[in-house]
Amino acid sequence: MRKKSSNAAPNLLTVSDLRVKFVTPDYSVHAVNNVSFSLKRGEVLSVLGESGSGKSVTLSAIQRLLPENITSVDGSIKINDEEILSMSAKRLNRLRGKQISMIFQEPATSFDPVFSIGQQITECMRHHAGFSLRKANKRALELLDLVRIPSAKDRLNNYPHELSGGMRQRAMIALALSCDPMILLADEPTTALDATVQIQILLLLKDIQQELGLSIIFVTHDIGVAIEIGDRIAVMYGGQIVETGSLSDVIKDPQHPYTKGLLSSTIHANSSGKRLHAIPGSPPNLSTAPMNCSFSERCQFANETCKTTIPENVMLGPERYSRCLRIGAWA
16 A cells, blocks of 8 residues: 655646536536646645535546536646546546546445445456456455445445445445545535534545545535645635635635635634624626636625636745735735
8 A cells, every 4th residue: 555655746636727618508607717726645635615616527527527518628637747638538447446536425326226335346446457356355345444334244245225324435435445546536525424424434534545645635615624634725616716725824814705704604613602704695607707706796805806807816825826806905
């Protein structure tokens, strides 16, 4: 198993100017607009934002899982300097699972209901890694032990519906780890679970990440979850990353009004007896490409320039930026 490497290591994943557009005869959606970020070996990047901000679409685009007949994807996605968007289907099939893998949001719909958990995990290893059936079965048992599923040998023969939500999510993590990937994409893996099980899954992922030296992109709409698991954080709104930086920098000193609004609307230890602040208005209409600051209609600090100008990234330090025209004017 891989050991955790130095943070000075080069980027494993580099996403540059990613744009994703869905087009049908009836509508178009500019779901992701000029998104750029990187991921180093052994790093956990939390991607935070409300529903519809483009988080899950970005993850799916990285593995080219979006339906090609209605999707336009532009920009660059590189894993170890190898371009994903121009990669052949054969090469992409070899890369999935072995170099990059994904934990989906709802394991109940991600697992095939007519095959056992063990069959699905072993099939993945045989298809992507060329394991023999005997070796795959042995490895599947090791993986269920790794994700702390009790009576692992018996659970291999269970069908997805025979497991609880928490056990299915653990099995999904085992499936994602089956080919020993370098990069793990986690698409809100705790959303459908109750609070106690959420904590268990987060602690499990942290332990596995540290043990295997994985690089993880963890998508969530929950600030508490983002803080619990992340080394760096990227805040998404309207299909764009509006702020990114180290976890401590962004949480302690937010430089975008949307980030500040998210933090102000979150319950914490000192919230008792205090009124929570809500962000007024609704998310932007993404049927057209952005022509201004996507948050300007909801921002109390916006002026006319904000409503007519597309903001650029303002660098605030190494790997720290905010996409706001009025940084410092509202702090």
